[in-house]
Amino acid sequence: MLNKSNNNARPVLLQVKDISKKFGDFYANDTVNLAIETGKVHALLGENGAGKSTLVKMMYGALQPTAGRVYWQGKPVSIASPAHARELGIGMVFQHFSLFEALTVAENISLALPQSLRQGDLSQRIANLSQDYGLPLNPDALVADLSVGERQRIEIVRCLLQQPKLLIMDEPTAVLTPQEAQGLFSTLRRLVKEGCAVLYISHRLEEVKQICHDATILRHGKLVAQVDPQVETAATLAQLMVGASVHQVSRDANGQMGDxxxxxxxxxxxxxxxxxxxxxxxxxxxxxxxxxxxxxxxxxxxxxxxxxxxxxxxxxxxxxxxxxxxxxxxxxxxxxxxxxxxxxxxxxxxxxxxxxxxxxxxxxxxxxxxxxxxxxxxxxxxxxxxxxxxxxxxxxxxxxxxxxxxxxxxxxxxxxxxxxxxxxxxxxxxxxxxxxxxxxxxxxxxxxxxxxxxxxxxxxxxxxxxxxxxxxxxxxxxxxxxxxxxxxxxxxxxxxxxxxxxxxxxxxxxxxxxxxxxxxxx
Amino acid sequence: MSAYEAIILTIITASTPLLLAAIGELVVERSGVLNLGIEGMMVMGAVTGFAASYVTGSPWLGVLAAVLAGVATSMLFGLLTQTLMTNQVATGLAITLLGLGLSGLIGSGFVGLPGVKLTSVSITGLTDLPYVGRLVFDQDPLVYLSVILTLGVAYILKHTRVGLIIRAVGQNHHSAHALGYRVVTVRYACIAFGGATSGLAGAYLSLVYTPQWIENMTAGRGWIALALVVFSTWLPARLAAGAYLFGGVWILGLYAQGMGIGIPAQLLSSLPYVATILALVIISTNRRLSVINTPASLGQGFVPDR
Amino acid sequence: MQLILEKRSQASSIMNLWSPVLAIFLTIIMGGLIFAMMGKPPLTALYLYFIDPLTSWWSIEEVLVKAGPLVLIGVGLAVCFKANVWNIGAEGQLTVGALMGAMVPVLWGEWQSPLALLAMLCLGALGGALFGLIPAWLKTRFGVNEILTSLMLVYIAQLLLDWVVRGPWKDPQGYNFPKSVAFEGWHLLPMWGDGRMHLGLIVSLIAALVLFWVMRHTLKGFEIKVVGSAPRAGAFAGFSHLKMVWFCFALSGALAGLAGLIEVAGPIGQLQPHISPNYGFTAIIVAFLGRLNPLGVIFAGLLLAVSYIGGEGVQIELGISDKTTQVFQGMLLFFILMCDTLILYRLKWIGRQVNQGSQVNQARKLSEGGAS
Structure with a gap:
């Protein structure tokens, strides 16, 4: 289990204040506040459609907020583009991977790197880093030939090559086997130990309890709670997410089976x-x-x-x-x-x-x-x-x-x-x-x-x-x-x-x- | 000049406009855009090239004007498909129909006038080499340009970052956008390049191939160039091979007509079109190759979320 | 400031109706500008183009005669495009249809009976359909792009016609002109009015009305819409995409072939090297201007027919090249496509996030400076 570090507050890395995002007449985010501290895994919880993806896309510069401010290391910033976000030190692993099937692993990674990091033998560095973090990858393989788990490794490795201060992960375990998920968690724990912050988006409560230090919960685009996931139970978290107690599905032990x-x-x-x-x-x-x-x-x-x-x-x-x-x-x-x-x-x-x-x-x-x-x-x-x-x-x-x-x-x-x-x-x-x-x-x-x-x-x-x-x-x-x-x-x-x-x-x-x-x- | 040299020379002349138009379209399609308007851009290049060189007396100004006309026409296509998100197939057809009409209107005053021919550049000393001398070192400048462009496109696509970005945008525009690349800008640039080479191809027709203005003088070459791109499975080397093969078929038909071997002229004239269909069928039998190289987002518009 | 598109939550039904009107309006304005640039009086030219053809019964008949083939081919193409099948070789199917149908007067000139005319009509449709099925076969069997093949076949068909009228089917008594024998009696369509209106117009109207019903109310129409707009959903509904390709090419080919036969057995009365002023390509514009709706195609066909007649008018009256007709038609397709964007999107000007003000920009520069 984790050592709880909730009580000793750490410097705030990224903060969003009263941020809103409107699509047409619909508020995907409505005056949301969130602060991510260095060296912690921060969970962003919410049901499908609660506005989690919209919020992180704004943090990553892929979307521009309709209103509100973003602060990076205490200073106000306007994150104009993903490239700008990466320059600041924000890396993101998307739920739907942003990979190119007919390109090689190395080409895929190169596309996401700034000029300064592309010099030298990229393939060698990919091999080294992926070995180091237990994320084995062959730089010359075509992405089309890789499994979903391997594809996720590409996304992670290309973030890590930039030595991010904040790593955003959108539903990373949705495509992994339970064993692969455990492997991912140990990589995350090591990153946090090295001083990186992680924003972990999920609706899987057991995982959140397992690796997260803080949790922010969204519902219908609005902030509903900021809690300590170690204190809460899965049931209370679920209730916060859904807003009411969820109807339990009932199944009688065994039906009659026929032909x-x-x-x-x-x-x-x-x-x-x-x-x-x-x-x-x-x-x-x-x-x-x-x-x-x-x-x-x-x-x-x-x-x-x-x-x-x-x-x-x-x-x-x-x-x-x-x-x-x-x-x-x-x-x-x-x-x-x-x-x-x-x-x-x-x-x-x-x-x-x-x-x-x-x-x-x-x-x-x-x-x-x-x-x-x-x-x-x-x-x-x-x-x-x-x-x-x-x-x-x-x-x-x-x-x-x-x-x-x-x-x-x-x-x-x-x-x-x-x-x-x-x-x-x-x-x-x-x-x-x-x-x-x-x-x-x-x-x-x-x-x-x-x-x-x-x-x-x-x-x-x-x-x-x-x-x-x-x-x-x-x-x-x-x-x-x-x-x-x-x-x-x-x-x-x-x-x-x-x-x-x-x-x-x-x-x-x-x-x-x-x-x-x-x-x-x- | 021996008969063999003459035939090869005419084949090169017939192939060059196809190669020029197709190499641009190859880049356009690699970036995920299907511009069916080559015929229209080409014919606009042909008429403006002819008009400008006739008025100024300089074939080079004609070439420049043709390039500009090609780019301008392609930007119209870009505006519609990239900014206004219209259907690319329909817009390409519109470009072709508009180009054929507009060129006829512009050119109506130039029909039958003598043109200014772009002269060949011979490299002294080398033209006397046996067999290849005159073929390789005594060509018009646009032939050299077409070869340089093909080599350049092959190198850029395969070995440079610009090429990698173009391929990435063509394969998956959502991912490219998520990584912070400006999909629409990249595509505009590629479309403009395609327009420029189509304009060049048109200029080649009205300044070199037959130095005069004839209505609809492109005669379907723009469409054949499109077929060549499919035939090449988006690889520049195969594209060049295909273009020269087609030029060969074209000339074969003309020579056979000239010799009067008893086959109706119309039948021989239809050879390039029949050959195009056959080539498309042959290449489709290797579906794996086509599918792997096909830019996955070919023909799809891209609207980013905001 | 930047102009962007914002997707509407639901397609705008107002724009759906108005976009063709807006497109016509823009075309007229651009047309006026072009005339002015050519040093011609724009208003007179536009009047001659669009109004004058409708001021005399004679020219109205001419408009109807031109609209007939445009509508007949246009409704077939509208169905194709709706199904996302790109037949752009209608001109070739028209040519082969005319050739097949002309077999009756050329080869069996003695056969004079209403049945001969019926046979011509059937052969015309059959010829167009069979020629249309070549790209369909290449597409379904080999996966070859139908746009390119159907277009290449246009050139082949035209060369075939050229050969036939200069060679085997040339009228022996025709002073060596490249023309077939003139059709006579039951090899010509019944005519009326000033001798230009013919049965073909009624065929076009019926075809448009039938296809309107099919598209609007029947399962086949539903199938066409679904396969065209959502192929995977089409497969889920059990609609075969390959069969749809066959169906569309057969239908649009048959209609184009019929239109070709009607031209040679109607207004032209014999085979000659050129039997169509690009009807097959103009019909593409007709289909789009008619919003791919068979009823809309009727109006679009009439409008484009006016532009043909008007084009001839300005050529005679003002000495403007008849190429303006093609320019008008091309511009019209352009503006239709542009205006159709407004059905799904609305245009919006956006400024640079004003609410965040300059201090943020400064701060951003600071932090960038700090990072580098």
Whole structure:
């Protein structure tokens, strides 16, 4: 554990005073105050959409505040650009990496360095520094060939080369295995010991309690509290973040499991693009009444798996997929829907829904080819039955608590949580016998997440087979009856949820099952 | 001059405008911008180049005017696509249509007038070398310039920081912006470079290739240059090879017509266009190469958050 | 001060309607400036351009005759562009359509019956569609960019037509002019009015109205919109992007081919080296000016037709090169694209963060000085 150093206040490195940021009529940040001290890990907590990213982008010069001041080492500054921020000594590791896939590691790092640091043998220095901090990297590798964890190392190394006084990390562990996260924490502890300050953005409370000294909590763009995370409990922190006590998802111990409704046997697929992941010998079975969760770090073949199961990528022969007893040989996504399956894609905007289309039209997106609604919605040359659609829209909105500005708002005007409730509700409304859902609650607020998870559980208890793909272990343990882990396009065997610990899953995420499974014959 | 020398010389002459226009577009596309307006910028370069040299009597002022006209036209494209975020495909088409019209209007007073030819630069002593002497050392200055530009672009893209930044901006403009690079400024600069070389290509047509002004004298060369960039998979060396190959096909058709070998002239004239389509098909069979080199944000506008 | 774009939270429905009007207005102003620069009286020239063609029944008929092919091709392209399929080779499809349809009068000149005309219309559409399917095939089979291939095919088609009318299909009694036999009887479209209006205009109108219904109300129209604007969502909805490419090229090719046949079987009455004043390219402008909406395309087609007739007018009256027509058309497309920006964005002037004042700037200089 950490030595608590909260009582001895240290010099303030960066301070923001009454800072606000307005996008159109919307305040992403509203008079926020924050002070970061040297040699400490400062947590910035808040739900998705609370304004954390906006705030740090202003500290990093990527956005300009609408009002308020920033002080660096006690002096007022206006951070004009990321380059200026780096000059001051601020480094940032983004949640969505700012990397270039077709460039090498060294080129990627060079792009972020000021003139003075580019001289000499950059590759050698990268190798040295990454060795020193336990972040191994090959400077000549193409980023496209690296794993997510390795990519994060590039981001960190390129910050460290500039010897920053403040390191900002935006949700760094979201893409790491638990073991990789522990490795990151020891790097951070060492940095802090060397006198660096860290601003750590997260909504994972256990981590915050583990490594942070101070915590600032945002809600709806406003500052709600500044607390000592060592004193608070995870529950009190959660309450501050969400603003009310979160509804707990309830799951009766074991539902009745029936026949196998979805099965894959030895599925293989070569990636369609050079940057994709090949699927290798994936097998699984989901029974009626069962929730099977596939855990794994993003980018290990989950989206490829989703598009193969859904039939979005229609391959000539797919006799290795069976839905409700039918072999899906060459069936497209709509034919699979007609068999009784429903799919929820990972990206809600642009994949599950179209931004500029209204909600009713977005319903049509998947429901134009479902047995229950097909014939009533599509009248051929006579057109689409708009009346039926808007009734369906009302039903779904009421059932799944979709909050919208107007009766038939565009998908783009909904908040992330409400849109996710809509795209999930659109599928659950028809009570599908098989549901495949990729990242059910990624990036949505706690209230919406609870509602969606409860709805998924309720569906399974009515006898549907549900396959969840998720990188959120908390979610997986909350929902799953059984768990399998995906890494580099390979899927582990399936285990009962209660038989697995986080650490075991973490090891499998890192690929331990890739060899051992076959050896043990599991 | 031997027949072989004459053929090679005409091939070089036919290839140079393609190479000039395409090398600029290669840089533009590397920065993530798809400018389909080459034909328009080229024809504007051709007409202003001709007009300026006719009025002043100096072919060099003509070249300068052509470059300026190309840049000005490309900046119009830049203004629309980079500042006003219009669709790049449609805007490129608009540039081409506008350029063809405007050049016709400007050039209506110059049709049929004798042009001023840009003379060749011979390097004394070296032109007498056997076989290659006249080919390598007795060319017009724009041929040398096209070669220098190609080598320069190849070097800059691969080995310099400017090149790295251009590639970075073209691959992922969000990341480049997050690192503090001015995506829009970089792209404006590349678009201007593309405009300049297209203007040069146009000047080559109206001051060297056929020193006179003929309406629509670009005859689809701008589009072929675009195809060449795809064919080259964004690599300057392949681009140069492709340009000379195409010049060859073009000249082959002309020679065959001249010899009257019984194939309809129209069929031979369509050779370059058929060859373009074939080249695109051939290059597409190696999809991995194309995909890896394709600037990932090609054709997408970039609006930073503020 | 700096001019920036700010994204609107929702597309502006007012600008949606007004942007074409604003674009036309700007084009007229620029046009006036160009005329003034050429030393011509701008107001007279503009009057001759845009108003005079509408003042006599004769010229209104001419406008309608020109608008026919523009609308017919324009609605097809509007569907293509909506689906994000870039067919810019309509001029070539028009040419091949005319060639295919002309097989009936040239090769089977004896066959005089309403069915012969029907066959010509069908062959025209078929020819355009088949020629359009070449880039579609290259795109779906090899992933070749359809913009480049469809454009290259224009040159090929025009050279093919040139060869045919100078070679095998040349009228033996035609004094060696590069023309086919003149079409007669049932090989010509029914005409009326002063002998210029023809059946083709009704075909254009019907095509526009049908496509309007399809785009507005049917699932196919929905499919076109979704595949065009959000391809991944299109895949999720089970709409095949590849099939869409085939569909769009077949449809727009058929309409362009039909337009070509209608030209040679209507106003022209035979095959000749040039059968279209760039209708296939001008139709691109028509599609955009019509906001990719088939009803809008009807109005846009009429406007562009006026510019053709007006262009001829100023050439005769003021001695201005007919190239001004192409300049006007190019400028119009430019201004439409510019004005369309205002539907999604609003323009805004921003100053340098005034509220932070000069002291911050000074402080920044200080801290920079300190850091270096």
């Amino acid at each position: 196998v409704l979805l099965s894959l046997s030895h599925l293989k697929q070569v990636a369609s693009t050079p940057f994709g992941v090949d699927l290798v010998n994936v097998s699984l079975e989901v029974k009626s009444g069962e929730i099977l969760a596939i855990a794994g770090v993003a980018g290990n073949g989950q989206s490829e798996l989703f598009s193969v199961i859904s039939g979005e990528e229609c391959n000539p022969s797919q006799d290795y997929i069976a839905l409700l007893g039918h072999v899906c040989d060459g069936l497209n996504i709509n034919q699979r829907r007609r068999l009784g399956a429903a799919f929820v894609a990972e990206e809600r905007m642009g994949h599950g829904a179209v931004e500029h289309l209204s909600l009713t039209e977005n319903i049509l997106l998947s429901r134009h080819a479902c047995n229950d609604t097909e014939s009533s919605l599509n009248l051929g040359w006579l057109g689409i039955d708009r009346h039926q659609l808007s009734q369906l829209n009302e039903t779904i909105s009421a059932e799944y608590d979709v909050r919208k500005s107007t009766q038939d708002a565009t998908a783009g005007s909904l908040s992330g949580g409400n849109l996710q409730k809509f795209v999930v509700g659109r599928e659950l409304n028809r009570k599908p016998q098989v549901l495949v859902i990729n990242q059910p609650t990624w990036g949505v607020d706690a209230g919406a997440a609870a509602l969606i998870r409860q709805a998924v559980i309720d569906l399974s208890r009515q006898g549907s087979a549900i396959l969840i793909i998720s990188q959120d272990l908390d979610e997986i343990f909350e929902l799953a009856d059984s768990i399998a882990v995906m890494s580099r396009g390979q899927l582990s065997s399936t285990y009962a949820a209660e038989d697995l610990s986080r650490e075991q899953i973490g090891l499998m995420m890192a690929g331990s099952h890739e060899q051992t499974d076959r050896a043990t014959g599991a």
